Amino acid sequence: xxxxxxxxxxxFDAIETPFGKTDKILGGAATYIGxxxxxxxxxxxxxxxxxxxxxxxxxxxLEHKGMDVSGLQIVSEGKTFFWSGKYHNDMxxxxxxxxxxxxLADFNPNVPSEYRDAEVxxxxxxxxxxxxxxxxxxxxxKMIVLDTMNFWMDNALEDLMKVIKKxxxxxxxxxxxxxxxxxxxxxxxxRKIMEMGPDYVVIKKGEHGALLFHEDEMFFxxxxxxxxxxxxxxxxxxxAGGFSGYLAKTExxxxxxxxxxxxxxxxxxxxCVEKFGTERMLSLQKKEVxxxxxxxxxxxxxxxxxx
Amino acid sequence: xxxxxxxxxxxFDAIETPFGKTDKILGGAATYIGxxxxxxxxxxxxxxxxxxxxxxxxxxxLEHKGMDVSGLQIVSEGKTFFWSGKYHNDMxxxxxxxxxxxxLADFNPNVPSEYRDAEVxxxxxxxxxxxxxxxxxxxxxKMIVLDTMNFWMDNALEDLMKVIKKxxxxxxxxxxxxxxxxxxxxxxxxRKIMEMGPDYVVIKKGEHGALLFHEDEMFFxxxxxxxxxxxxxxxxxxxAGGFSGYLAKTExxxxxxxxxxxxxxxxxxxxCVEKFGTERMLSLQKKEVxxxxxxxxxxxxxxxxxx
Numbered sequence: 001x002x003x004x005x006x007x008x009x010x011x012f013d014a015i016e017t018p019f020g021k022t023d024k025i026l027g028g029a030a031t032y033i034g035x036x037x038x039x040x041x042x043x044x045x046x047x048x049x050x051x052x053x054x055x056x057x058x059x060x061x062l063e064h065k066g067m068d069v070s071g072l073q074i075v076s077e078g079k080t081f082f083w084s085g086k087y088h089n090d091m092x093x094x095x096x097x098x099x100x101x102x103x104l105a106d107f108n109p110n111v112p113s114e115y116r117d118a119e120v121x122x123x124x125x126x127x128x129x130x131x132x133x134x135x136x137x138x139x140x141x142k143m144i145v146l147d148t149m150n151f152w153m154d155n156a157l158e159d160l161m162k163v164i165k166k167x168x169x170x171x172x173x174x175x176x177x178x179x180x181x182x183x184x185x186x187x188x189x190x191r192k193i194m195e196m197g198p199d200y201v202v203i204k205k206g207e208h209g210a211l212l213f214h215e216d217e218m219f220f221x222x223x224x225x226x227x228x229x230x231x232x233x234x235x236x237x238x239x240a241g242g243f244s245g246y247l248a249k250t251e252x253x254x255x256x257x258x259x260x261x262x263x264x265x266x267x268x269x270x271x272c273v274e275k276f277g278t279e280r281m282l283s284l285q286k287k288e289v290x291x292x293x294x295x296x297x298x299x300x301x302x303x304x305x306x307x
Numbered sequence: 308x309x310x311x312x313x314x315x316x317x318x319f320d321a322i323e324t325p326f327g328k329t330d331k332i333l334g335g336a337a338t339y340i341g342x343x344x345x346x347x348x349x350x351x352x353x354x355x356x357x358x359x360x361x362x363x364x365x366x367x368x369l370e371h372k373g374m375d376v377s378g379l380q381i382v383s384e385g386k387t388f389f390w391s392g393k394y395h396n397d398m399x400x401x402x403x404x405x406x407x408x409x410x411l412a413d414f415n416p417n418v419p420s421e422y423r424d425a426e427v428x429x430x431x432x433x434x435x436x437x438x439x440x441x442x443x444x445x446x447x448x449k450m451i452v453l454d455t456m457n458f459w460m461d462n463a464l465e466d467l468m469k470v471i472k473k474x475x476x477x478x479x480x481x482x483x484x485x486x487x488x489x490x491x492x493x494x495x496x497x498r499k500i501m502e503m504g505p506d507y508v509v510i511k512k513g514e515h516g517a518l519l520f521h522e523d524e525m526f527f528x529x530x531x532x533x534x535x536x537x538x539x540x541x542x543x544x545x546x547a548g549g550f551s552g553y554l555a556k557t558e559x560x561x562x563x564x565x566x567x568x569x570x571x572x573x574x575x576x577x578x579c580v581e582k583f584g585t586e587r588m589l590s591l592q593k594k595e596v597x598x599x600x601x602x603x604x605x606x607x608x609x610x611x612x613x614x
């Protein structure tokens with residue numbers, strides 16, 4: 001079975017949307033990435049840290065989903081990373097209410113020795129130095145995928161640039177791509193970012209879909225238009241998990257296969273937002289994914305005869 | 308040859324974008340629609356009005372593009388409709404600086420008798436009562452396409468609703484769809500708008516593409532990501548012209564063919580924005596359109612094996 005190393009937060013989230021409010025529930029980038037990747041029956045390992053307050057049930061659940069948790073450190077005297085946010089009515093913007101780093105403040109990632117030969121590495125959003133440390137522990141990675149955000153561009157740009165030099169794919173949103181490149185046009189932004197290191201640039205536009213750039217090629221995957229979005233939390237991580245999980249499963253890094261990875265990422269993300277937190281991803285069945293991929297096909301495929 | 312009736316403004320525009328500024332140049336919804344539709348060798352008739360100040364050269368040009376101008380009234384003592392606007396740096400928003408209705412204020416459209424049996428009618432953005440008058444002059448229209456905007460929702464909603472009841476396809480932008488329906492989700496907005504009359508709803512999202520809704524079906528066409536957008540003026544009308552022109556040429560009103568019409572509309576609109584005003588559309592060659600359609604294919608087509 002193909003191996004996939006997943007680095008990122010495992011966390012508590014408290015979320016408020018126009019549809020309701022949650023107490024501290026399971027969250028974190030690595031959690032969402034792992035749940036999405038579990039759809040592909042890959043041998044995924046979560047490299048992260050939690051506190052003594054983190055329920056064992058959650059860890060058991062991740063194991064049941066096929067995730068190796070030997071790289072999930074438990075700091076029994078510490079507290080788990082906590083994030084709280086409130087979404088505005090448009091569901092596209094949110095305010096962060098609370099960020100408590102807790103055990104994440106002193107996190108030193110340790111990739112289990114059996115996973116250091118994994119081909120695909122998914123670096124979820126975290127401090128660039130943590131991401132760099134993971135890269136340095138990998139023996140033979142062929143496809144390192146980086147997710148990051150404007151916070152690190154504002155506060156740790158030099159470190160972030162070191163990471164960007166060493167990766168193969170970067171996934172960021174449109175505003176972040178503009179910030180990182182200084183270019184307004186996403187086509188020009190992607191070109192500049194490719195010069196910084198990665199061969200592939202994925203620009204996430206939320207409800208407006210995602211763009212994949214590679215050399216002079218472009219591919220676009222729409223987001224599935226939904227009647228209701230209940231909670232966008234984790235959608236970007238789920239996208240990353242679907243993308244990297246599919247690559248790990250297929251071990252095919254051609255542009256053609258990257259297109260499929262983007263579509264899988266988009267399809268899985270479209271489920272994530274249907275319920276609060278991880279709820280929808282926990283119950284998700286293969287049959288449902290299959291059906292949604294069909295919807296993506298009929299949403300985008302056309303057949304013009306060019307005469 | 309299939310007939311297409313085109314109603315809309317024929318105008319002077321003065322445009323300012325971050326890339327430059329124009330004096331009064333050729334503009335107007337019917338002009339852009341006609342230029343786009345001329346790519347399909349349909350027998351198009353422009354129903355509109357201009358003043359005595361409108362250069363004969365422009366009219367000759369439209370004739371050379373295959374447009375019948377017997378329904379283009381010339382009020383020799385009047386002045387042509389004039390619009391002036393300035394785009395912001397993001398190119399997605401603009402300020403209208405001047406709107407002089409001039410001869411448009413008393414416009415009574417008159418569809419030439421030889422065109423009253425056309426199957427496809429493209430109602431460009433104009434006062435709903437003018438659009439209604441054109442509908443009433445048609446003997447046997449099978450596909451009436453309406454373009455409109457928030458201005459008429461704000462100022463002539465009752466008249467607009469009468470028109471919406473009688474048409475087959477409406478094309479509006481995302482904000483206008485939300486305003487017209489009172490629904491934030493575009494899926495729900497489209498459903499409500501279909502209840503108002505049209506069988507097909509096209510929601511234009513500018514650089515984020517366009518959505519087509521029909522019963523329970525959805526189709527999405529992206530906008531081609533471009534390195535530079537010089538002038539968005541006329542892009543929506545060009546989209547409408549490509550859409551209706553393709554329908555007129557094929558006379559196939561199935562959902563499958565509507566998808567192709569949307570792709571053609573998007574492809575032609577992607578040319579329109581490359582230069583100021585109508586400049587790019589005037590020089591556009593069939594070969595270039597063909598090549599761009601190939602780009603749309605590679606941008607959107609994928610081949611996941613669903614096992």
